[in-house]
Amino acid sequence: MRIRIAARGSKLSRIQVMMVENYLHKLGIETEFIEIKTKADLFQNEPLSKLGKGVFEKEVNQAVLDNKADVAVHSMKDILTEISENLEIYAVLPRDPPFDILISRKNLFNLEPNSIIGTSSIRRKNFLTFYRNDLNIKDLRGNIDTRLKKYFEGQYDGIIIAEASIYRLKEQVQYYRLDPHLFTPEANQGIIVVIGRKKDETIKKIFNEINDKDTLEIAIAERKALSIVGGGCHSPIGVYFEKYDKDFHGIISSSFGRKKITIEEYFHNMTPYEAGELLGKRFLEEIKNEGIIP
Ligand SMILES: NCc1[nH]cc(CCC(=O)O)c1CC(=O)O
Structure with a gap:
């Protein structure tokens, strides 16, 4: 048995695929990684709002529909809109840290006025300006490793990203976790999802063994x-x-x-x-x- 897994080729995406592969290998199942380029990869400098819906997942899911792969692996928060009626959720992995973090040498309330803070998320921008309307918010796009590089280069005094990214990439960097009452995360943040074809009972059954039931219930409630x-x-x-x-x-x-x-x-x-x-x-x-x- 060999399962073909489609996903984006970014460092974070590859690690997420490896996390799913670990479960499959333990069941004695071989895997093959199929890299898919999405709109988000091809236009890394465009603001996400300009690229429209489905930038992270459309082409990846299409590979599964076209039978070029058996399953797709995504960050679940990138697929909050409805998926194709021929696809369904096979499994979620146990949730990684769900919180947003401020990567910075000072916490949110100790930052100097006019500090440059990087984020492209409208949710994060709105929360930030609610607590600190004296900060200078600057757009920050690109894969997580690109965003971290921009921070290390000194282009920003702080950046806001998901803690799950740092956790999965095993990056050593000083950061402050943002309280979920103050800075409520995006629905399904920190959850990795496996999506497959509706009719593929054999493969669906395998992922049923991997699925973390509590995480799926939480994901459903948030959605x-x-x-x-x-x-x-x-x-x-x-x-x-x-x-x-x-x-x-x-x-x-x-x-x-x-x-x-x-x-x-x-x-x-x-x-x-x-x-x-x-x-x-x-x-x-x-x-x-x-x-x-x-
Ligand atoms: N929007 C991009 C994206 N999609 C998933 C994650 C983080 C990993 C996850 O939530 O599973 C990120 C980066 C971020 O929000 O900082």
């Missing part, structure tokens, strides 16, 4: 909450769920100029769909009450 509030890929709204035994704990938050709306709640005896839906609905109610949406 459900985001779909209720109408956010897609790279939404300005952060969503974060944790699971304790049978209970879910959820945070949803977004900054609107000088205002920040954050809802936090525990959900007892509920499915991830129900918990996600309730959290999303409470957030919508709140932004209506606050006059943010009519």
